Amino acid sequence: MTGSAGGGGKRRGRRPGPSGTREAILAAARDRFTSQGYDRTSLREIAADAGVDPALIHHYFRDKAALFLGAMRVPDLELALGQALAPAGGAADPEQIGPRLLRAAALLWGDPELPRTLAGLLRTAATNEQGTAMLREFLGHAVLSRIAKALPSPDAELRASLVGSQIFGLLMARVVLRLEPLASLPVEDLVRVIGPTLQRYLTGDIGTGSSD
């Protein structure tokens, strides 16, 4: 928060023009968070890596947690989720949400940075209670509650958390652990194999008395 860029530390990395500043901060944050975790990363280090004044981080991001979520590409996830749930501004047919969610996930995991991003999220969640709470709140508020709102059922929250458990396990198996043969299964096969699971969790009979 002082006026000196980099806080006296040695500058590393690019010196961006105004338009690239936000992206440079995000890239530096992603490097730091994924290599050393949330707690041990300071905004001052990230500013030094990005070659910007630390005050600029506060201009673009509310706090460290907001920067972390941005660096972990959570906004991309929210965008993909929004498109799956509300295509072209309308609401998706509930009977099609399962396959739509899988295709949205598949688009995201085509990102070559995803394994590092997921590993960073997992390391943060596994390191301490604060990291666990951050991931829980993010999944709860940004992902599961949005899925739940798209469902007509009174047990929509349970249904959304079931969907979350299968997609999260799938991401772990395919992207982090690369368990074969699941890791190499083409997306359309995945939709055929796992789509019905998600669709049953979303709108099918799960034995809670509220199926369609």
Add this chain to the structure above:
Amino acid sequence: MTGSAGGGGKRRGRRPGPSGTREAILAAARDRFTSQGYDRTSLREIAADAGVDPALIHHYFRDKAALFLGAMRVPDLELALGQALAPAGGAADPEQIGPRLLRAAALLWGDPELPRTLAGLLRTAATNEQGTAMLREFLGHAVLSRIAKALPSPDAELRASLVGSQIFGLLMARVVLRLEPLASLPVEDLVRVIGPTLQRYLTGDIGTGSSD
């Protein structure tokens, strides 16, 4: 590997009698691995914590990886898995493996140490490629290949990895992240809700042309 107990470091923790030595080593290893990860933990530190000669670790455990798996209670998991797949020495009815696996998982996650153990596994898997490979090999060899062997289908490996993805995601959601309402769902409700998913993955129609 020298003869000096604790390697000159300050001894911490209990000084067990002969019968408790193995358990003391496991407890010390669990503390170290879960608090600082696999790579940064040395056998010498674990020996010092347990108050035993480092050579004793090699008496009980083949190498660091074997000690890690023991500390992470993987043998308990293998035992539970064996009981689910081959009750009383026979082979489980394939149509009952889904619910049996869920009940076995539920027994394991009643262990109050499980959240720390899972967090340690995840942190190890998320830290570097060696940790990822260790978890992948453990899941592949110790868990998924045993499930696959219990199935008559030619795509048994894909089916087993699908089961793994759902159970792994469920463990993450319930035990690590404690996502509600899934985290508090009673086990028998879980069997009713998720059992059919596992059973379809194991023996149902998954669109690969080999369903029963």
